[in-house]
Amino acid sequence: MNPALTKFGAQMSNLTGVRAIMKDIIETLRAGEGQEFINLSAGNPVILPEVEQLWRDCTADLLASSEYGEVVCRYGSSQGYQPFIDAVLKDFNDRYGLRLSDRNILITPGSQSIYFYAANAFGGYTASGQLKHIVLPLSPDYTGYGGVSLVPEAVVAYKPTLDIDAKAHRFKYRPDFSQLSIDENTGCVIFSRPCNPTGNVLTNDEVEKIAALAAPYNVPVLIDSAYGPPFPALNFTEMKPIFGGNIIHCMSLSKAGLPGERIGIAIGEERMIQVLECFQTNMCIHSPRYGQAIASRAIASGALADIAENVIRPHYQKKFKILETTLDKFMPKDLPWFLHRGEGAIFAWLWLKDLPITDWEFYQQLKQVGVIVVPGSSFFPGLREDWRHKQECLRISLTATDAEIEVGMQRLAKIAEQVYQLSAVK
Numbered sequence: 001m002n003p004a005l006t007k008f009g010a011q012m013s014n015l016t017g018v019r020a021i022m023k024d025i026i027e028t029l030r031a032g033e034g035q036e037f038i039n040l041s042a043g044n045p046v047i048l049p050e051v052e053q054l055w056r057d058c059t060a061d062l063l064a065s066s067e068y069g070e071v072v073c074r075y076g077s078s079q080g081y082q083p084f085i086d087a088v089l090k091d092f093n094d095r096y097g098l099r100l101s102d103r104n105i106l107i108t109p110g111s112q113s114i115y116f117y118a119a120n121a122f123g124g125y126t127a128s129g130q131l132k133h134i135v136l137p138l139s140p141d142y143t144g145y146g147g148v149s150l151v152p153e154a155v156v157a158y159k160p161t162l163d164i165d166a167k168a169h170r171f172k173y174r175p176d177f178s179q180l181s182i183d184e185n186t187g188c189v190i191f192s193r194p195c196n197p198t199g200n201v202l203t204n205d206e207v208e209k210i211a212a213l214a215a216p217y218n219v220p221v222l223i224d225s226a227y228g229p230p231f232p233a234l235n236f237t238e239m240k241p242i243f244g245g246n247i248i249h250c251m252s253l254s255k256a257g258l259p260g261e262r263i264g265i266a267i268g269e270e271r272m273i274q275v276l277e278c279f280q281t282n283m284c285i286h287s288p289r290y291g292q293a294i295a296s297r298a299i300a301s302g303a304l305a306d307i308a309e310n311v312i313r314p315h316y317q318k319k320f321k322i323l324e325t326t327l328d329k330f331m332p333k334d335l336p337w338f339l340h341r342g343e344g345a346i347f348a349w350l351w352l353k354d355l356p357i358t359d360w361e362f363y364q365q366l367k368q369v370g371v372i373v374v375p376g377s378s379f380f381p382g383l384r385e386d387w388r389h390k391q392e393c394l395r396i397s398l399t400a401t402d403a404e405i406e407v408g409m410q411r412l413a414k415i416a417e418q419v420y421q422l423s424a425v426k
Contacts, residue, residue, distance in 0.1 A: 008150050025372055038408040039372045040397045043196075044259065045232075045346065050311045051257035054303055058294035071293045078281040080107025084292035087299040088265060095230060095305075098243060103270045106277050109287040111226055111252035111264035115148045115190055117279040118222055118248070123187035124151040132187030137210055138175045139383045140349075140393070142196045142224065146381025154187065157382030164338060169331070171338040171351060173200050175210065182213040189214055192224035194235050194344025197379045197395040199320075201239050201343040208242065215246050220272050222248045227345040231299075232256040233308035235344040236317050248272055253295055255346065256308055261291025316346050319398035319405060323348050326406050330413035335420055348396040349376070351389070352416060356423030358391040365419070369411045373397075 005013060025041050062068055071081070079085065085105050092098050108114050123134035134149055139157035149155050158180050160173040173195075182189060189210060194201045202210075211221045227234040228241060232255040243249055248268035253261070264287070266276060280286070298304035320342040327350075331337050336353035355362065359375040366373060376393025383390070400408065 011150065011152065012147075021374055021378055028367055028372065035370065037367075037370050037372055038400060038404045038411075040400055040405070040408050041372045041374045041395075042397045042399045043346070044399065045255050045257065046315065046399050048257070048311055048315060050307055054298055054307055055257055055294060058297040061297055062290075062293050067293065071289045076286050076289050078277055078286045080105065080287065081289045081292040081296070084296040084299075087296040088267075091230070091299050091305070092267065096241065096243065100267065101270075104267055104273060106266040106273045106280070107287050107292060108264035108266060108276075108280060109284060110254065110262035111224065111250050111266075112144055112148075113262075113280070113283075113287075114248075114250050114264050114266050114276065115145060115222065115224070117276045117283075118188050118190070118220065119145075119148040119154070120150050121275050121279050122220055123149055123154045131185065133185055134382075135180075135182055135186050135189045136191060136382050137180050137182075137189060138173060138191055138195070138200070138202065139381075140173075140195075140198060140376065140379035140390075141190075141381070142192045143378045143381060145190055148190075155382035156384075157380065159383065159385070159387060166338075169328070169333075169338055170341055172341045172343075173198060175202070175206055177209065180210075180213070182210075182217065182219060184217055186214065186217060186219045188219060189221045190224065191222075192226065193239070194227040196227065196345050197347050197374075197376070198340045198349040199236075199342050199345045199347060200340060201235060201237055204240055204242060211242070211245060211247055219246060220248055220268070221246055222250055224250050226250075226252040227255055229308075230305045231308040233305070233313050234316055234346060236313070236320065237343040239344075243267065245269070246272075248276075253291070256304060256312065258291055258295065261288065261295075263287065263291045263295060316398050317342075319346075319400075319402070320348060322402055322405050323396065323398065323409055326409040327413065330410050332413070332417050332420075335416060337416065346398045348398060350394045350396060350412075351376075352392050352394070355392045356419055359393060360391075362394065362415070362419065365415050366412060369415060371408045371411050373412075 085102050089100055089102055093100055119134045123132050125131055133156045134154050136145055136157035138160050161176045163172045214221050229235055248266055251265040253263040324339055338351040340349040359377050363375045374395040376395055377390045380390045
């Protein structure tokens with residue numbers, strides 16, 4: 001059967017960004033049966049023993065309680081499971097000195113759904129036909145933002161400025177405020193902090209400046225804190241979550257060990273939260289309650305924040321250190337390679353300036369030596385202008401073993417040297 005699709009149906013039935021590349025990666029792994037691959041593409045978090053045990057303990061406590069039937073066998077509020085909302089409320093009010101009420105919080109099935117709700121509630125065409133843009137102020141950014149809007153032309157991204165330390169082979173993206181446009185044609189702003197894929201952390205001043213630019217136009221600013229503190233706390237540099245005004249602080253428990261349970265948290269001004277809650281009611285009634293019930297225990301006890309800071313963060317921080325040390329040792333000093341400053345998340349971002357081939361072709365060559373990464377060009381959704389930089393970057397996962405990261409980076413360095421040398425000969 002081949003049913004006719006609507007315009008929205010055709011759009012939403014296509015894979016975008018990394019999901020499209022993952023199809024190629026899965027086929028590569030299947031076709032190469034018997035060949036050993038070092039897979040540095042994964043976004044799945046490592047199953048750390050302490051984290052898994054925390055969720056086992058919380059599950060056992062739920063199963064033994066009288067609460068179990070209420071959680072699993074009944075519908076609930078569209079806003080979320082009240083004990084979970086209460087746990088988040090108390091933790092954030094105590095931790096950050098806030099004065100939130102439960103009307104400032106919405107629980108969703110993963111944080112990706114928050115951006116879908118917001119992109120289509122605030123962005124797209126108004127009743128009068130005006131196009132409201134979904135602004136991504138710092139490109140590259142999370143590839144998933146490319147598919148959140150039912151109106152693709154609404155997503156608009158801006159090129160960054162680059163702080164480059166040539167001697168150290170390091171660089172950092174920063175918002176280009178001379179180019180960034182937030183005005184009456186803007187519906188909402190979205191960015192990740194720490195950033196997937198680059199590990200970049202916008203400074204407090206940069207965040208506050210973006211929010212201030214949006215405030216006169218009543219534009220919501222969604223800060224994707226899927227890697228931020230207090231859980232999973234995958235920030236390797238000091239950072240302060242920012243709340244209030246037109247900011248919607250968005251979180252996920254995926255990198256805190258619950259990606260299978262799809263728990264997203266939105267914290268913001270009551271009117272904005274109500275809009276998102278209504279969208280959720282129409283779409284899926286409410287998010288699953290089982291994950292919320294066990295997470296309420298982990299948050300209320302303080303165990304989740306403790307494990308995030310003392311187990312999850314050090315694990316990935318160590319992986320990044322191994323990666324950068326290996327690249328520093330094996331990448332030729334005379335090549336124009338630059339590693340993005342490792343400020344958070346579970347990925348490294350490598351820029352091969354003036355790469356003689358495309359990122360996709362480099363990815364294919366790496367596969368020939370048994371290493372899989374993700375071509376960086378998938379991480380520039382909404383950036384329509386030509387920019388060679390988009391085909392010069394790679395995302396490298398920190399979820400592999402120490403040895404795999406070391407060997408993978410050694411092989412990458414060798415391929416890079418060969419590619420640049422071959423170009424010089426030509």
